[in-house]
Amino acid sequence: MGILRKVSFIIITLITTQIVTVFASPYTQTTEWMKPKEASVLRAVWVSTIYNMDWPSKPGLSVAAQKREYLDMLDKLHAMGINTVFVQVRGASDAIYPSKY
Numbered sequence: 001m002g003i004l005r006k007v008s009f010i011i012i013t014l015i016t017t018q019i020v021t022v023f024a025s026p027y028t029q030t031t032e033w034m035k036p037k038e039a040s041v042l043r044a045v046w047v048s049t050i051y052n053m054d055w056p057s058k059p060g061l062s063v064a065a066q067k068r069e070y071l072d073m074l075d076k077l078h079a080m081g082i083n084t085v086f087v088q089v090r091g092a093s094d095a096i097y098p099s100k101y
Contacts, residue, residue, distance in 0.1 A: 041083075043081055043082050043083050043084065044082065044083070044084035044086060045082050045085055045086070046088065047073070047085060047087045047088065048088045049087065050088065054073075055069060055073060055087075056069055056070075057069055
């Protein structure tokens with residue numbers, strides 16, 4: 001029984017080493033099914049509204065000016081290949097749009 005356990009241990013060790021070598025190697029070939037689909041690639045930015053870090057550019061802007069800045073920013077991000085925008089809610093927990101809640 002002792003020799004069988006040693007042989008089993010060696011076989012398991014060799015198989016594990018092969019698996020780790022294949023998947024951990026920086027030279028591993030990426031097969032077609034492993035490549036992400038273009039639609040599933042997330043290219044995102046975080047837009048902060050705290051202290052006018054990212055948007056709006058300064059306090060006291062009119063609604064029209066804020067909308068113009070926001071749309072310009074979205075157009076520039078889209079041109080850079082960004083497909084997702086996370087907009088941070090204001091620190092005072094107020095909404096940036098009219099809301100009954």
